[in-house]
Amino acid sequence: MSWIREGELNFIEKITANILKAGPIPKHVAFIMDGNRRFARKKHVERQEGHMQGFNKLAEALRWCLHLNIREVTVYAFSIENFKRSQDEVDGLMELAKQKFVKLLEEQENLEKHGVCIRVLGDLTLLPLDLQQHIAKAVVATKAHNKCFLNVCFAYTSRYEITNAVREMAWGVEQGLIKSSDVSEAMLSECLYSSNSPNPDLLIRTSGEVRLSDFLLWQTSHSCIVFQSVLWPEYSFWNLCDAVLQYQFNYRSIQKARELHREEQARLQLEADRACIAEVLQHHGNGKPADAQRRQEVLLNYTACREERSQDFLKALKHKRNTFLSDLSSQAAMA
Template sequence: MENISPTSWVSEPKRSWTEWAVIRMLKVGPIPRHVAFIMDGNRRFARQVHKDTLEGHSKGFEKLTEVLSWCRDLGITEVTVYAFSIENFKRSKAEVDGLLKLSEEKFELLIKEIEKLNNYGIRIRVIGRIELLTQKLQKLIAEAVLTTKNNDKYCLNLALAYTSREEITTASSDILEGCKTGRLLPQDVTEELLEQCLYTEGRRDPDLLIRTSGEVRLSDFLLWQSSLTHLFFHKGTMATNINMARFCSRVSLPASPSFTLTLTSRRHKTTS
C-alpha cells in the first residue's frame, strides 16, 4: 500500500515490486501523454461517512496528489484537473467560501513546495476566470505559475472558475473585437485561430478524460479540446475511492485514433 502524505502536492510513495512491474508493462504499450480528470463525488463521500462537505473536498485533494504520482510514474506528462467550475459559485455561500479558503491553503502549500516541484520539473498552469477568485488566491496562483514557468518535464493544468462555454465565448469575443478594429479579416477566422484564443492555447488536447462517481456528462469541461478524446466514466467510484489498479486499467490506449465512451459494462466505439 502507498503511504501518501496529505500535506504534499508531490507525493513520493513507496511502490511494491508488483506495482512497478505493472507500470513497466503498461509503458511498453501506448500511454496517453495528456489525461484530464473530473474528480467527482467528494460531497457524496462526505455524506456517506457523515463528515462535513469540506472534509470531503480535502480528502479529494489527497487522492488527487496520489493520482498525480501514478501519472508521473507511468510517463503521463500532462494532467488537467477540473478543480472549480464557474457553476460552483451557485452553491451555498458557506460551501463556496470554504472551497475558496481550502484552495488558498493548498496553493500556500504549493508555494512552500516550489523547490520540490522544480526538482521534478513540474509546471503549474491555471485556466479560467481567475479574476472571479479571491485576491489572495489570485496572488498565490500568479506566484505558482511564474515560479514554475520554466519547468518542462510535467505540466499540471488546474481549471479554476472555468467552464468551456465561457472559454469559447471569450475566445469568440476576442476574435470579433479583432475584426471590428481591423486587425483581423473575415478570412482570418478559422478553427486554428479560435484554438489560439482559448485558455489552453499551445497545449496538447487530452488523450483520455476520466470522470469518477458515475455521472455521464462532461459538465462543461474542455468541450472543444475533447472532440477526439477517449472518455471513461467510473460507475459507482467516487474520486476518493479510485485506486491504482482501476486507474492503470484505463490508461492503455488503442493504437488507432478513436473515440470511446464506456458506460457501466457497455462500450460504444466509433473510429475516426
C-alpha cells in the same frame, strides 16, 4: 499535504506499470474529480473534509501519472456553476484553494526538482483577489518548468472558455491585428485557455456520472472518454490502469479520427484561402480571369500574410495574458 507526493510504486504496481508502458501511453490525461461530497456523506464527515480528501487524492494520482510517464494532467477543480452552491461551501472551497496555493509556493524546490509547470485555466477575475494573487504567483513561479504540466481548471466552464476565445478574436480584429477572414477553427483553438497544451488523449470522470459537465468540450472531441463508478477520494492506481488500458484498446481509432480531422481542417482552410484570393483577383483583375501561375502566386502570398498576421495576434494575446498574471503576482509580492 504536498501537491506532488513522493514515493515509489510497490512491486506489483511496478510490474503492471511496465506492462502498460509497453503499449501507447496517453501523454495528456484529464480528470473530472467527482464524488467528494458523496464521499463525505458516505463517511459521515463534513463536506470540507470530503474536498480535502479529494485534493489529497489528486497529489497521489499525480505521482501515479509520473510513474506511468503521463507528463500532462488537467483537472476540473472548480466550475463556474459551483458558485451556485451554498455560500458556506463556496467560501470553504475558496479557502481550501488558497491554502493549497500557498502550500505550493512553499514547495518550489520540490516542483523545480520534478520540473512541474502549474497552469490555471479559467476566469480568475471571478475569484477573491487574494486567491487570484496566490494563483498568479504560483503560475509565474513555475512557468519555466517543462518536464511535466498540471493544468487546474478553476472558475471554468467550456462554454465560457469558447465564448472568451471568440471575444479574443473580436479584440484582435478591433485592434487591426487580424482580419475577420483570418478567423478559423484553428485560430479559435489557439485562443482557448488551454492553447499551450495538446488536447487530452484520455478523459476520466469518476463517481458514476456519465456526462462531461461542460468540461473541455472543444478539446476532447477526439479523446478516449472513460466513466468510472468509484468516488474520487477512493480512486486507486488500479482504476487509473484500467482507464489507460481502455485508451490502449481504442488507440488506433482515436489516432485515425484525429488524422481525418487534421486533414479536414487543412482542406477547409485551403478552400477559405482560395475563396479570398478569388475575390482579390476579381477586384484587381478588371474582370479578366487569372492564369494558374498567377492564382498560385497570389495564394502563396495571401497564405504567408495570413500566417504572419495570425502569429502577431497570438503573440499580442499571449503578452496580454502574461501581463495580467505578472501584475497580479507583483501585487501579491507588495501586499
